[in-house]
Amino acid sequence: MFELKVITRFAAAHQLKMVARQCENLHGHNWKVEVCVGGETLNEAGVLVDFGEIKTHVRALMAQLDHKFLNELEIFDDQCPPSSENIAHFIGTRLQEMISVPDVRVTRVTAWESDDACATYIMN
Ligand SMILES: Nc1nc2c(c(=O)[nH]1)N=C([C@H](O)[C@H](O)COP(=O)(O)OP(=O)(O)OP(=O)(O)O)CN2
Numbered sequence: 001m002f003e004l005k006v007i008t009r010f011a012a013a014h015q016l017k018m019v020a021r022q023c024e025n026l027h028g029h030n031w032k033v034e035v036c037v038g039g040e041t042l043n044e045a046g047v048l049v050d051f052g053e054i055k056t057h058v059r060a061l062m063a064q065l066d067h068k069f070l071n072e073l074e075i076f077d078d079q080c081p082p083s084s085e086n087i088a089h090f091i092g093t094r095l096q097e098m099i100s101v102p103d104v105r106v107t108r109v110t111a112w113e114s115d116d117a118c119a120t121y122i123m124n
């Protein structure tokens, strides 16, 4: 299998309950997001899918998150708070819906909220 990775970033604010107490205060992160897509078959140009297509889709998703107060977005709520886990899940599931190339699927999304902490959603 071939796997491609595209890295993007966004800045946003959030509040989390029931983690470390200081997370309940409004605060922000500069998230780094790694998106991986995989597949078996290369096209006639010798690529799985154009990096540009993946970047276009990921940028559209980043635009929904960048410089937002994540708790106020419709995609998050008390059952799905804006943790790095749920951010990675949101990006992965939406990106899969956007990719137009058959047999290319999102394999994993990693959301780094700092240099030393990240959450990865692995797609089935
Ligand atoms: N599994 C998760 N744990 C935590 C998440 C998360 O999304 N998934 N998020 C947070 C908060 O975003 C919080 O802002 C991070 O705070 P903290 O862990 O305290 O980060 P620090 O850099 O301040 O940590 P140090 O202890 O100074 O390294 C928390 N947990």
Ligand SMILES: [Zn+2]
Residues within 6 Å of the ligand: 014, 023, 027, 028, 029, 113
């Ligand atoms: Zn935080």
